[in-house]
Amino acid sequence: MQTGVKIVVFLFWAFSSTIAQNAIEYKEEEFHVGVILDMGTAVGKVAHTSILIAVEDFYAVHLNYTTRLVLHIRDSMSDDVQAASAVLDLLENYNVQAIIGPQKSSQAVFISALGNKYQVPIISFTETSKSLSSRCLPYFVQAIACDSAQVSSIASIIKTYGWREVVPIYVDNDYGRGIILDFVSVLEGTDAHIPYRSAIDELATGEQITKELYKLMTMQTRVFVVHMSASLGSLLFTKAKEIGMMSKGFVWIITDGLANLIDSLNPSVGEAMNGALGIEVPERSSNDPTLKLSIFGLWSYDTIWAVAQAAEKAKVTETKFQRLPAPKNSTCLGTLKYSRNGPAVLKAILQIKFEGLSGYFDLSDGGLHASMFQIINVVGKAQRVIGFWTAQNGISYISDQRRTNKTYVSTTHNLNIVIWPRESIEVPRGWEIPTNGKKLQVGVVSGGRSKYIDASEDSHTGVVKASGLAIDIFEEAVKRLPYALPYEYIVFNTTENVSSSYDDFVYQVYLKKYDIAVGDITIRYNRSLYVDFTLPYPESGIAMVVPVKESINKNAWIFLKPLTPDMCHVLQLGVVMDYEEKVKVKRVISLIVLVIWLFFILVLKSCYTASLTSMLTVQQLQPTVTNVNELLKTGQSVGYGRGSYIKGVLEDLGFDKSKIKPYDTLEDFHSALSKGSKSGDSGDSAAFVSEIPYIKLFLAEHCKGYTMVGPIYKTAGFGYALQKGSPIIGGISQAILNITGGDTIIQIEKKWIGDQNNCQNVGTLSGTGSLSFDSFAGLIIATGVASTTSLMVALIIYFCENKQVGSENGDSGQIMPQEENKNSGDEEKQCQEAAGARGMNEQINKVMHNGSLVICTGERIRRSWVSSSSARF
Incomplete structure (x- = not known):
């Protein structure tokens, strides 16, 4: 019995020792965290609730963690001094190792400097200012997407709808001003610009806001981007609706700071914002389905989880603070202690990565990177998503989760239909004639x-x-x-x-x-x-006007121009082959050679005929000058319009200043060109250099005798000049493109310049010519000389032969003996029968082949013997 009691006591002691040992082993270390919120704002109220829930949820999931966050929540009451005082109290009396908040940028500037000096990480889920980046203040961490991301999405919307001007309306503090530089930089790539910046004091009254809105109404721009707190934004839209600026034709775009809080605004404010567009980070539901948190609530929730994980990861076993040596007459700031655990805690925070309620939570770069924004349209008291934006794919009406590999471009087809102010579905053009009615x-x-x-x-x-x-x-x-x-x-x-x-x-x-x-x-x-x-x-473009001349001299011997000396010999050979064609060919191989040669001669004859026909019937016009280099080599003078920038262009091309001559009117050009630069007159030129529109005008008035050469230099042409960023330039340019692409421009040019088709020297250097006696004078002369010479030779031969016959017969008075007349009659009969049976040509060729030439006349046939070689010409 006694032994049993001893065993029970021993077991009880062992169990108690184990419990005590486990209690010591799993003793929780406290990690003190300060929280600075503005409890009077919607963001502060939502954040306070989500932070408390986050702590409870985190340790319900992580039961084995040896650290536990101890929160010290303070209300800044929207006062910068109150916020600073609360931070000093937390650092001095509670040895906090991290601070969450504050909400306002004006508070964050001072508090982030304190955190940087005393090595206490400051984590803000509301401050987006780029001036507070981790590069300048390494202990300041932004658990929120920076402004540069959302301004890119806003710029994409502006580009999508083709708006050329936009006016930002922002609160005049660090929060508001911080977005402007990013906005201006991003807009440069969209062909849009900012003609005016409307900065409104954060304490502005309704009367002051109304005055500023009336000022905006006197301007042309109708696209406004609002970047301010929820309280100031509510007052702005209320006044805008009162004075009629929430009507058709106006465009309002709100940034995420206001868009994320629409659900928490007064219903009357949401109704006043009807038709506005907004940019916000897509929300995800919280663990509690009955609790609806804004994005700020989700960010504050995830911030607590990140700090809790960092506290466990940093393995801070005890709070270590060390007081810096205080100088004489120092204030309370000089007596503060800096955290020796600060570097380890900051490092752990920056290494935390997890999938949170707000999305992928990664603070490695000192801030969150929003992977996607959703574009909303405020309609009545609700809001509807009309599309999404990502840096990789731009704007689309579907989110990344439903996106294919297709790349989306920024067009209105990638957004759902927008209900604009006054329930209009017509896309505003972004500008209007000012209310003062100025034309x-x-x-x-x-x-x-x-x-x-x-x-x-x-x-x-x-x-x-x-x-x-x-x-x-x-x-x-x-x-x-x-x-x-x-x-x-x-x-x-x-x-x-x-x-x-x-x-x-x-x-x-x-x-x-x-x-x-x-x-x-x-x-x-x-x-x-x-x-x-x-x-x-x-x-x-820039071109030249030069005189034209006939490229071919249609003189008396033009029929010889189609032939070169070599081709003349070939043509002679062709004549011989043409005769040999009539000779009976006995060998097959000779026939083959003859056929090939005959084909060649046929082609040669056709080409000669076509070439000569073209020379005789087509007017070949050629410019006297074909390019600028020709003018430079010959040193001829060129003309230009007095006072025109063309003079500088000619000098750049290498013309001597003495060879560049100014003229005042088109008639002066005509007078100078008609004489040419080689006439000896100092006022004459070989070419007129000008812009193509002016050249067309010149040729319309002086059509004959000139042509255009070029363009010799590229220019952008004529256009209309508008103020930088003018909202009407896109519409005017599209209308001009429509005009120049149709028949309208032809009719307008015909009205003022004339019908260019009536001028044969515009756009072509050839035209139809007419035949004259001069074109055939050489051929007629050659034919006449040959015919006359042949007739004279024939007559000489005839008289010589008759004289010889007469001497032999002793009868000089008888031209031909009777017997000859008889023979002649037989031959005359033979000639006529041959002509009737086989054709005149065939019979004559047969007689020629036998070595005699028979001439058939009307009543008599005369015969003369000619040698075979003479018969072959």
């Missing part, structure tokens, strides 16, 4: 080339009338815009120096005297530095 100021020049642009002001009414090809195209483009564009013309008088005058003319647009400059304005690099140009409307 578009259109600058036009007077004293220019009237075919392209001319303007005059009525001395009585003051109304400016403009005309010309440039004006017709501009007015036609305005008609094709999908919106009304009231405008009025303002005259700009040019000086003698056309080039400098046009530079001054365009510069008036930069000075905002004109909204647009219309005319024959060359698009040049130096001008594009301070204005934007529309698409060019005429054909572009």
Whole structure:
């Protein structure tokens, strides 16, 4: 019995020792964490709830962890001094090893500096300012997506809808200003710009906000990006609705700081925001399905889990703080202790990676990287998702989870239909004529080339009338815009120096005297530095006008031009072969050779005929100068329009200044070109160099005798100049493209320049010619000489033979004996029968082959013997 009691006591002692040992082994170490929240805000209330739930959930899952977070929550009451005081108290009296918060950027600036100095990590789930990045403050960690990511998504929306101007409306503090630099930088790649920045004080009254909104209404821009706190944003949209800025034609885009809190706003505020677009990080449901947390709640929840894991990973067994040597007369800041565990804790926080409620939670770079934003549309008291944005694929109407490998481009087809303000589904164009009703100021020049642009002001009414090809195209483009564009013309008088005058003319647009400059304005690099140009409307480039001449001299011996000396010998051979064709060929091999030669002669004859026909019937025109290098080599003079930048182009091409001659009118050009640069007159030129539109105008008035050579130099053409970032430039350019791509431009050019098809020297160097006696004079002369010579030779032979016969018969008075007449009659009969039976040619050839030549006349047949060699010519 006694032994049994001893055993029981021993077992009880062993069990108690084991429990005590386990209690010592699993003793939890406290890890003190400070929390700074603004309990009076929606974010502060949601964050407070989610933080408490996060601690409970974490240790319910991780039962074996030896560290436990001890939270010290403080209310900043939206006061910077109160927040700073709370942090000092936490550092001095509670030895906190990490601080979560604060919410406001103005508080974060001071608190992050304290954390950096005393090696206490500061983790914020609301502060997005780039100025507080971990590069400058390594102990400041942003457990939230930075602003640069969301501004890229906003820029994609602006590019998708083709808006050219956008005005940011932001709270005038570090939080608001921090996004502007990123926004401006990203917009540079979208052809959009910011004409005005609306900074609103964080303590602004409703009256001050209304005054600023009225100022915005006087501007053209109708696209606004709002970046401010929920309280200030609520007041802004309420006032915007009151003054009519939440109506059709307006575009409102809100950043995630406001978009993430729409559900927590007053219903009247949500109704005032009807039609706005928003950017937010997609939410995920929390562990408690009955609890709906905003993204800030999810970020604060995941932040607690990250700090709890880091505390366990850092293996901090005891709190280690050391007081720095305090200088004399130091404040309480000088007496604070720095954390010796700080580096280890910070390192552990930055190494934590896990899949949290807010998404993949990774703070390795000192901040979160949002992989995706969703684009929402506020409709009534609710919101609807219209699309998603990712840095890799841009905008799409489906999320990455449902995305295929297809790459999406930024077009409106990648977004669901948007309900814009006043329940309109028509995409706003992003700008309007200001409420003061000012018309578009259109600058036009007077004293220019009237075919392209001319303007005059009525001395009585003051109304400016403009005309010309440039004006017709501009007015036609305005008609094709999908919106009304009231405008009025303002005259700009040019000086003698056309080039400098046009530079001054365009510069008036930069000075905002004109909204647009219309005319024959060359698009040049130096001008594009301070204005934007529309698409060019005429054909572009620089070319030359030169006289034309006949490329072939149609003289009396033109029929010899198709033949070279070598081909003349071949042609003679062809004549012989043509005769041999009539000779009976007995050998097969000879026949084969003969056929080949005959085919060759047939082709030769056809080519000769075609070549000669072309020379005689087609007018071959050739420019007197074919390229710029020819002018440079020969040292001939060239002309250009006085005051034009063409002079500089010619100098760059290598022309001597003395060879570059200015002219004032098209008639001056005509006069100079008609004489040529070799006439000895100092005012004459071999070519006229100008822009192609002006050359077309010249050729329309002086069609015959000239042609265009080139282009010899590329230019951008003529365009209209507008202010940088003008919202109408896209519409005007599209309208010009539509005009120049159809029949309208042909009709306008025909009206002012004439029908270019009627001028044979425009676009071609050949035309149909007519035949004349001179073209055949050589051939006629050659034929006449040969015929006359042959007749004279035949007569000489005839008289010589008759004289010889007469001497032999002793009867000089008888031309031919009777017997001869008889024989002649027989031969005459033979000739006629042969002609009737086999054809005249065949019989004559047969007689020629026998060595005699028979000449058949009307009534008599004369015979003369000719040697065989003579019969072969």
